[in-house]
């Protein structure tokens with residue numbers, strides 16, 4: 001059984017101990033519902049600070065974790081071990097090595113003993129690097145994070161193969177395919193997705209539809225379970241979609257949150273369901289013809305490419 005632990009807004013003033021307390025409560029609910037694994041959202045420990053502009057480096061760094069687990073996140077690892085639960089966690093990673101600071105939008109998989117099984121650093125950073133004063137809110141991931149340098153990894157976990165993507169990654173088919181080519185059977189994806197897209201307000205009405213469309217297609221086309229977990233609700237003036245869901249390799253959405261706050265959903269994720277598709281319809285070795293996937297671009301007329 002896999003649980004998705006959707007989280008409601010985290011105020012800028014809400015410290016990590018209070019957030020971890022909420023997360024432990026969700027973990028206990030997941031355990032009570034029979035879960036082996038619980039998945040938390042992207043940037044689950046703090047407000048999603050890329051939604052506002054600051055030039056103060058110390059203020060930016062305060063949103064990051066230098067150690068994982070650190071003193072304020074250790075209680076989460078301890079409770080997971082006590083309950084015998086594995087978990088997925090999205091957080092903002094400050095990596096200081098050789099005197100250099102590197103900042104990533106990161107997620108990890110942790111087993112029931114508290115060991116970190118695998119780490120992923122977000123590759124598709126949406127938004128912009130410069131302050132857009134005219135916008136009702138920012139998306140400054142290109143300013144605050146480096147592009148992930150670990151690739152898309154897959155690890156043996158919970159009786160199968162597990163991988164991670166983060167938020168905007170879920171909109172790009174390559175993210176799932178690179179994991180599918182590694183035989184990923186469970187793909188964990190946290191997200192912080194505003195309802196309103198300042199650059200394209202006409203897209204707003206389709207926010208939930210696109211959220212499900214991209215994860216359902218990724219799941220089906222790669223014969224994997226996809227667990228999408230939102231940080232949802234009105235957070236520091238930015239309304240974010242909820243709709244956390246668990247999607248089967250069939251592409252069917254088998255569980256979905258009905259609130260936009262802290263809420264746990266679970267599904268019995270039978271990995272044989274994915275194998276059924278991987279051995280037939282999506283038997284990559286038998287059916288994919290990568291040698292024929294070349295592109296021919298013929299430009300006619302004066303318009304340059």
Ligand code: ING
Nearest residue numbers: 126167168169191192193194197
């Ligand atoms: N957020 C959003 C996401 O990809 C976005 C940004 C929203 C991009 C809607 C395009 C359309 O869900 C993050 N944090 O990636």
